Amino acid sequence: MELSSAPQPSGDPARWRQRQRRLQRPEPAAARSASGRTGGELGESSSASGAPSFGGPWLGGEEGARTQLLFSPRQDCAGWAQGAQSVRALAARCCRPSPPPLNTGGVRGYGRGGGGGGSGGSSELGVRPGCALLSLLSSLLLLLLLRLLWCPTDAPARSRLLVDESEEDPQGTSPALRMLRSPAPPVPRTTNSTYLDEKSLQLTEKCKNLQSDLNSLFNRTKRQKEDDYLQIITDIQNCPWKRQAEEYENFRAKLTSCCDAIQNFVVSQNNTPVGTNMSYEVESKRTIPIGENIFHMLPASQPFVEYPYNQCAVVGNGGILNNSLCGAEIDKFDFVFRCNIPPINGNVSKDVGSKTNLVTINPSIINQKYQNLKKKAEFVQDIATYGDAFLLLPAFSYRANTGPSLKVYHTLRESKARQKVLFFHPKYLKQLGLFWRTKGVDAYRLSTGLMIASIAVEMCENVKLYGFWPFSKTVENTPISHHYYDNKLPKRGFHKMPKEYSQFLHLHMKGIIKLQFGKCET
Template sequence: RSELASCCDAVHNFIASQNNSPLGSNMSYEVDSKKTILITEDIFKMLPVSSPLSVYPFKNCAVVGNGGILKNSSCGAEIDSSDFVFRCNLPPTTGNISKDVGNKTNLVTVNPSIIAQNTKYVNAYTTPFDFNEDEFCFSITSFSSLMLETVNAFEEETGSTLVPFSRTEFVSSLKRHILTLFLVISNSLFAYWLILLYGFWPFSKSTEKIPISHHYYDNQLPKPGFHAMPKEYNQILQLHGKGILKLQFGKCESD
């Protein structure tokens, strides 16, 4: 934790805020760091005054991936009992699936490509995802205009807080482009005593050799080459083995 804290300061830099992104300053893009975007008054008003993580430390947090391993896991109650819950890419959490994945969410990230694929994004997702009391975080790439339009649409439609950027300095300080979930895990290492990982399973079969879908809500596979999943998962396993975090491999104990 001290090694990560000395290089990255994720608690304050993971999410852009008015405190770390002053009016009139320039912010670099995550993927193309040579390009910048000016923090105008309109953008500045979209940012929270400070990071929602700055009220740390909490006793524990759950980092919830979207892996098919969560299907029939009965992990929902355990996830919802965590002090803080991270999710990625606006997964469905309502209905029958909530018994496996829970529905509590404190912060959820959004990949801009999801929005680019569906221009009716708000209407498509307000039903399956509970937006109440959630905070959203975009990691800005080449979808600037679309993302800024979506910020306004989301907040008008749902009343939730949506943050259009993550701080590039935090991402670049990790030395490489990595999976969104691993970014969230790295971030949570600074703020929480116990980190619990759910739904992070990059294989097509469970530990019992039962075939599982890629996501718990669909079986759409990622494009090859962008995420180095096996390498990253090996790093997660090492952290699990050292007791730095707890990785859920299968069913949770139910009351």
């Protein structure tokens, strides 16, 4: 900087030149090391580097660049803290007392003395322009830093701090300040599903082990106890049930290969022509010739024209149905099987339903309850409650069954009843008995319930069993009757009810059929 370029103030020229010479004297090294760069050096550095100054020539160069960076959007909270520290350091350097130059003249604002000059007077600190503004700015940044204390140091804050600068703020607030004022986004709470997953895995493993537990119980040489079955049934109830289409098709294919219920379970003109010597199911050495009179009682072919049925219910007569409230659910099925003409009228209908598509009749009921149809009117009235259902009788299982069964046919024909009489084919029942014997059911004869359930698997796509319960109490240890309408027990040793029920449990766990164990959901 040339001295001649400075304007000469009015007054004594000699004093002004003396002051200029003193200003050009080099500052002592100690003073320079203690104070750092002067304001002039800052200005010259700013001019030399070409960095844009902020607030005048007192802030430029490196500090100016640092300050400009400070006010650009930061990417994390640590950057804001570093910027605030830089501003505070810069303010401390800028606002320290500068060494007062010697002043012999009366230039106002320089040196010591007041008024028109002189060598005496009080000392006055030389504060650089804009220093107060820088201190204020440093305080503001510290406040902002406190506002940002909630920001985690290890997470980028750009998503919270950066906004589109081109977006207009209707209230005139800067976008960065708007984002600072906005609350922090809620941190999503993670659900700790480890316990649930472990519990599900334990339940799945337990359900898989139930098959082996049931097999162990089934294969016991000693008589099985009710409590052992009830414990397994309790565990089965806690396992989710799902129909397994592949298991269903495989089991149905085995039944069809063995027995073919669709073509063979009913005696028809198609599978039993005139002149056939039919063997009885149990008394296999005995035969009955099929003459014209019996042949004309038979349907031309299998009568189930809507086969296969989608949803089928097989309703047993177990006392577990009492107070079950399953009636409405049962009546919604496409096809309903019932066993041994049980009562369905009155209050019991809420538990057992009333819809019936096929019902079996044990000839022993004809002899005992209706005195070999001497009570013909009572029989016809009771049968009328089943609507136009098929009546299925084992006419050719024993020779003693043939007479009562044929009598039922003639009685209903004479009374012009709506029901149609069908007869079990003895060959089908024999083949079915052999099939279940390979599964471990070595009974003298299968129960009607197992026969009908086997037929339903071949006739239907989905099968659900109600009222199958061969136990004297529920899983809650509540005593129940053998049937929902009486407590007459079957002949001891005639059926293998526990083993039959074990087969139902196996089919249930494999997803082939579904067992209803207790009350229905209303």
